[in-house]
Every structure is written in structure tokens, then in C-alpha cells.
Amino acid sequence: MSKFHFADRLIEAIKTKKSVVCVGLDPRLDKIPEFIRDKHFKKHAKFPFLAASEAILEFNKGLIDAVKDVAVIVKPQIAFYEMFGAEGISCFIETMKYAREKGLLTIADAKRGDIGTTAEAYAKAFLGKVKVGDNEQEIFGADSITVAPYLGYDGIKPFVQECKVNGKGMFVLVKTSNRSSGDLQDLFVEKTEKNAAQPAFHIMAQYVDSWGAEDVGESGYSCVGAVVGATYPSQAVELRKLMPNAIFLVPGYGAQGGTAKDVVGCFNKDGLGAIVNSSREICFAYEKSEKYSAENYAEAAKEAAEKMRDDIASVL
Numbered sequence: 001m002s003k004f005h006f007a008d009r010l011i012e013a014i015k016t017k018k019s020v021v022c023v024g025l026d027p028r029l030d031k032i033p034e035f036i037r038d039k040h041f042k043k044h045a046k047f048p049f050l051a052a053s054e055a056i057l058e059f060n061k062g063l064i065d066a067v068k069d070v071a072v073i074v075k076p077q078i079a080f081y082e083m084f085g086a087e088g089i090s091c092f093i094e095t096m097k098y099a100r101e102k103g104l105l106t107i108a109d110a111k112r113g114d115i116g117t118t119a120e121a122y123a124k125a126f127l128g129k130v131k132v133g134d135n136e137q138e139i140f141g142a143d144s145i146t147v148a149p150y151l152g153y154d155g156i157k158p159f160v161q162e163c164k165v166n167g168k169g170m171f172v173l174v175k176t177s178n179r180s181s182g183d184l185q186d187l188f189v190e191k192t193e194k195n196a197a198q199p200a201f202h203i204m205a206q207y208v209d210s211w212g213a214e215d216v217g218e219s220g221y222s223c224v225g226a227v228v229g230a231t232y233p234s235q236a237v238e239l240r241k242l243m244p245n246a247i248f249l250v251p252g253y254g255a256q257g258g259t260a261k262d263v264v265g266c267f268n269k270d271g272l273g274a275i276v277n278s279s280r281e282i283c284f285a286y287e288k289s290e291k292y293s294a295e296n297y298a299e300a301a302k303e304a305a306e307k308m309r310d311d312i313a314s315v316l
Contacts, residue, residue: 021275023283024075031283031287032059040055068103070306073107078109112146115154126139126142127162145168149172174228181232202239225248231256233258244273247275282301
């Protein structure tokens with residue numbers, strides 16, 4: 001398989017680690033162990049946003065070190081970093097960099113979506129390089145990004161182009177795991193008078209399949225993947241048929257109620273084609289543990305990731 005193509009690299013990691021675990025790095029400051037927070041807030045007493053960001057980065061590094069041999073990819077949700085301003089963005093960048101240094105692939109969970117030069121700027125910032133004068137460099141350095149498709153292909157094309165040029169990937173929101181996703185995604189739509197009505201998420205799946213058709217790796221999977229929630233298992237089965245070459249990013253496992261059996265339909269018959277995300281139940285596993293204290297949060301996270309890996313493997 002190609003070491004350049006995103007899907008090939010991801011599939012290789014899945015096979016090597018015998019895991020489909022994606023760890024969502026969604027840090028909540030009040031849940032980070034007190035011993036970490038205290039250290040940084042004492043060090044930067046006059047700079048609370050810097051203190052918060054450094055506490056998060058230390059916490060993230062501990063998690064990454066713990067799960068690097070179990071997880072195949074990590075997914076920092078940028079909102080939890082943006083809320084701390086410039087210092088938070090710096091923490092996001094350093095988190096992505098550290099994960100990649102430890103051999104993990106990364107997803108920038110940014111859900112960007114716009115058109116024209118704005119979409120091009122987003123795509124270059126997250127997946128490509130930005131040039132200023134004679135200098136050109138990566139900014140966020142993500143291996144992949146989540147993208148909102150509501151604006152149509154105008155908002156997707158720049159990301160697809162950067163994926164092809166740089167060996168990166170993208171995950172398009174198709175059927176999300178939240179309760180109200182059906183408000184729009186399940187609406188039946190007639191594209192023309194001759195076509196039978198079908199749900200909007202089916203139409204989006206067909207677009208995703210076509211958007212990725214020209215960039216399928218040796219693994220048989222495209223650089224254009226799809227976000228498909230574990231909380232709607234029957235619909236996931238439908239979507240797997242519509243997007244046979246797309247890798248699914250599957251949220252909703254664990255805290256949102258999705259089970260291992262619920263994610264089975266997201267996979268192809270070869271047991272490949274999906275990665276399953278868990279955030280809270282791994283990152284803050286120590287809170288529910290009688291075995292581990294806050295000081296051992298990383299060990300608790302590793303055990304939770306291993307349990308998730310084995311749970312999903314048992315049904316595939």
C-alpha cells in the first residue's frame with residue numbers, strides 16, 4: 001500500500017495494530033486532574049489562558065503516550081482549544097504535532113465548510129502549506145479534517161484537491177450521531193420529478209462516493225471519508241452500501257449510547273472501512289475507575305482504549 005495516500009496509511013495502521021480505535025482529545029479543563037492544573041496555574045498565575053493551555057497540553061501528551069500502541073488515530077476537537085484563544089490554538093497545534101511524532105494519525109475535528117477562497121484557505125491551513133514570501137510551511141499539520149458539506153461541492157473541492165496533493169484525508173458529515181440529526185438529514189428529497197424521493201443523508205452519501213471516486217488508494221479506500229454515527233445502526237448499513245470505498249468515522253460509541261454491535265454495519269465484509277471514536281470514556285476513564293487515581297489517568301485511559309478495541313474486535 002502507498003505510504004503517501006491517507007486511506008492506505010490508515011488501513012495499514014488498522015491492520016498492524018489490529019484496532020479501529022480513534023481517541024477524541026476533547027479536553028475539559030475542570031476534568032483535567034487537579035495536580036496538573038495546580039502546577040500550571042501556579043506557574044502562570046497572571047496568565048490564566050496560558051496556564052489552561054499548558055495544562056491541557058500536558059494532559060494530552062500523557063493520553064497520547066498511553067494510547068499510541070492501541071489507537072490508530074486521534075481526533076482533537078478544535079472548539080475545546082479555540083475557547084482559550086491564541087494559547088489554545090497553539091496547544092491544538094502542539095497536540096497534533098506530538099501525536100504525529102508518536103506515530104499516530106490525526107483528524108482535525110474542525111467541521112469547516114465554506115466556499116471559494118475561504119474554503120481554499122481552510123484547506124491549506126489544515127491539510128496543506130501556507131506560503132508567505134519565500135517561506136512555505138504547514139500550519140495545523142493535520143492528516144485529515146472533518147468537513148461540513150451544506151454549501152455543496154464549492155465548499156468541498158478545495159479540501160479534495162489538498163488531499164490529493166498532500167496525501168491527506170477528509171471526513172464529510174453524512175449522518176451524525178446527535179439526537180436532532182434527523183431534523184434535516186432524514187428529510188425526504190426529490191432531486192427531479194423523475195427520481196423517487198430519498199432521505200437527504202442518502203443523497204449526501206452519493207455525493208461523497210462521487211467526490212472520492214478519483215482518489216482511491218491501493219487499499220481500495222478513498223481519501224474522502226464520511227462521518228456516520230453509531231447511534232443509527234440501521235442507517236449505517238444503508239450508507240455502507242452507498243459508500244463502499246469511503247472510510248467511516250464513527251462517533252457515538254460509548255458515552256452517547258452506541259455499542260460494539262451498533263457499529264458493525266459501518267464496516268465492510270473484510271472487517272475494514274471504519275474507525276470508531278470515543279472521547280470522554282477514554283480521556284476521563286479515571287473518574288469512573290476504582291482501580292486508578294487521578295495521578296494514573298493515563299493508565300486508566302490505556303485500559304479503556306484496550307477494552308474498546310477488544311469489544312469491537314469481538315463482533316467483527
